[in-house]
Amino acid sequence: MVQLDFSKGNGLLPAVVQEHETGKVLMVAYINEASWKKTLETGEAHYWSRSRQELWHKGGTSGHVQKIKAIFIDCDNDTVLFQVEQVGGAACHTGYDTCFHKKIEEDGQVSIVGNKIFDPEKVYKK
Numbered sequence: 001m002v003q004l005d006f007s008k009g010n011g012l013l014p015a016v017v018q019e020h021e022t023g024k025v026l027m028v029a030y031i032n033e034a035s036w037k038k039t040l041e042t043g044e045a046h047y048w049s050r051s052r053q054e055l056w057h058k059g060g061t062s063g064h065v066q067k068i069k070a071i072f073i074d075c076d077n078d079t080v081l082f083q084v085e086q087v088g089g090a091a092c093h094t095g096y097d098t099c100f101h102k103k104i105e106e107d108g109q110v111s112i113v114g115n116k117i118f119d120p121e122k123v124y125k126k
Helices: 033-042 120-124
Strands: 013-019 025-031 046-049 054-057 066-073 080-086 102-104 110-112
Touching (some): 025 033, 025 080, 033 046, 033 054
Parallel strands (some): 013 080
Antiparallel strands (some): 013 025, 046 054, 066 080, 102 110
16 A cells, blocks of 8 residues: 655645546645544545544535545555545535636636525625
């Protein structure tokens, strides 16, 4: 089994998340050793929440879990690419299909290019 280099980034490594079927980039998050092991153990994506300072099971609250279909590791063993099945169609906590739903246009304006799948106030009860 490959050993990821968690000595870089103060124990956190970037995880690029891509929809397995389409190749669409859904999000970028961070993993630590605990979330890496939990992901391998369960077959669903787990991350380290930098804001909450805790292990985070993606979709644990919303039900929009990420089922791991393939994992790729970069040449330095310090970044992972998770190819996932995004259950429920939404990866972003703001309700969009992808966290990358804002596009900078040539005039510098921002346009929304993603699909809003759910209302986060209803899902997260905030």
